[in-house]
Amino acid sequence: MESKKILSVKNLNKSFGDFKAVNNISLHVNKGDIYGFLGPNGAGKSTTLRMVLGLIKPNSGEILINGQNISGPNRNFLSSIGALIEKPDFYKNLSAYDNLKILFKMSRLKDTNRISEVLKEVDLWDKKNQKVGGFSQGMKQRLGIAQTLMHQPSLIILDEPSNGLDPQGQSDMRSLILRINQDMGITVIISSHILSEIEKISNRMVVINNGEKIVEGNVQELMQNELLKVSFKSENLESISSFLKKQSIDFEISNGSIVANINEENIPLILKKMIKENISITEMKQMRTLEELFLGLTK
Ligand SMILES: Nc1ncnc2c1ncn2[C@@H]1O[C@H](COP(=O)(O)OP(=O)(O)OP(=O)(O)O)[C@@H](O)[C@H]1O
Ligand SMILES: [Mg+2]
Incomplete structure (x- = not known):
């Protein structure tokens, strides 16, 4: 199986004042992975993911996406990534379709069929004309995922996508992520503070706590006696x-x-x-x- 690195993080550090939120973390995500980012509240998951997206700057360390260092002047790595960090934000008075249309225009995409495509991909085609204000949490999360897919990224980063969902919503979310990974061939990074959630869908994962990496590897192996x-x-x-x-x-x-x-x-x-x-x-x-x-x- 091909195992080319789509993301490499090397000795990443981030402090807020005196507080070390991310302490020398190294990890890598292979093309095709559903890569779990597991850690309790405050572990440093979102901070690390924000650095990967270039939203905040590390104090030191290296982040390579497809081998390209993201701290360089070239920002085109962003076109290969879609991300959902924290809760997605929408225009509540607009329909699902119109919310996506705004993003579509901002992204300077050409073919409006793409809007219909992503709505179908996240199972919201039936709800396309409903105002988002009336959406359930699960529907909002799926619409958020539709946004991440719009520009056909090769990697999507989902920060706790199952947060606040009921068991049915969580299960729908898992099927959607599997579909995105297997049918669309998109590499997925998913964070969570719940092991069982990561265990159910991820093939590889990292466990972090207090800003430090505890362990990284193949999920099945980690769940067996290895450790x-x-x-x-x-x-x-x-x-x-x-x-x-x-x-x-x-x-x-x-x-x-x-x-x-x-x-x-x-x-x-x-x-x-x-x-x-x-x-x-x-x-x-x-x-x-x-x-x-x-x-x-x-x-
Ligand atoms: N902008 C900031 N300024 C100061 N401290 C911050 C900032 N962002 C994060 N932190 C701190 O860094 C630590 C890691 O936060 P982070 O949000 O990365 O954790 P997390 O693993 O995503 O947790 P959660 O599961 O609660 O989302 C926390 O202690 C947090 O309070
Ligand atoms: Mg977080």
Whole structure:
């Protein structure tokens, strides 16, 4: 399978005053991905996506779209991107069609058929003459997506598109995103603070928290044992940490427990050794799912 990078982010940093909102984040999105951007509130998702769109400037780092550095004078990378950041804004007294027509004119497009096409693509053709003021949240989100598709981008960026939608609306949103990706061949970046949402549609993802990258990779692999972590509690954490150091096992200490990266097949052996060395453990927990890992790290 082709895996050409459509977006590369390298060592990206952004501070607001003294506050580091994005801390040295690197990641890449391959052509054809539905790439999940997962992180709790305030993680730095929107800030990172805004930098990718050139809406705000990073303090340092590099952003390449199709290999082109976006900080250069050439802004034509924007013509290959569509984006929905935060809630879409519309003229409430105008119909869906007329809202799109305004965008159509601003984008200096030629063929008005494009308006009908995108309305059909997002399943709003039946509602084209209705005023947007009466639209449900899900319909507004879909109209927002129609806007992102208007100029036929090769990449669209959707910042929490399922926010505020009921389960039916969320499911419609997922089918729409899958259609956009599979039928139209558009690469999609979607952010969310809900793992299950990303897990359902993304093939690759990054998890960020407190402005830092926690992990990036293939979603299925991340959901399997790849990332198995084991947390230990003990009255004597020091004895565990020095043991792990001796075994060259990576670990970190958080909230009074030690979280170690141990291959699943090595766990029995490690435990045997610990017992042999009389290391007392009051609790040992395997953190299997990314959710546990994610929540564990974000508590
Ligand atoms: N313009 C700004 N000025 C000051 N602080 C900001 C600004 N924009 C974002 N921040 C801060 O940066 C951090 C990251 O914000 P960001 O909006 O990127 O998070 P997020 O992951 O998108 O969160 P959410 O899920 O709530 O949308 C937050 O603590 C936020 O308060
Ligand atoms: Mg956000």
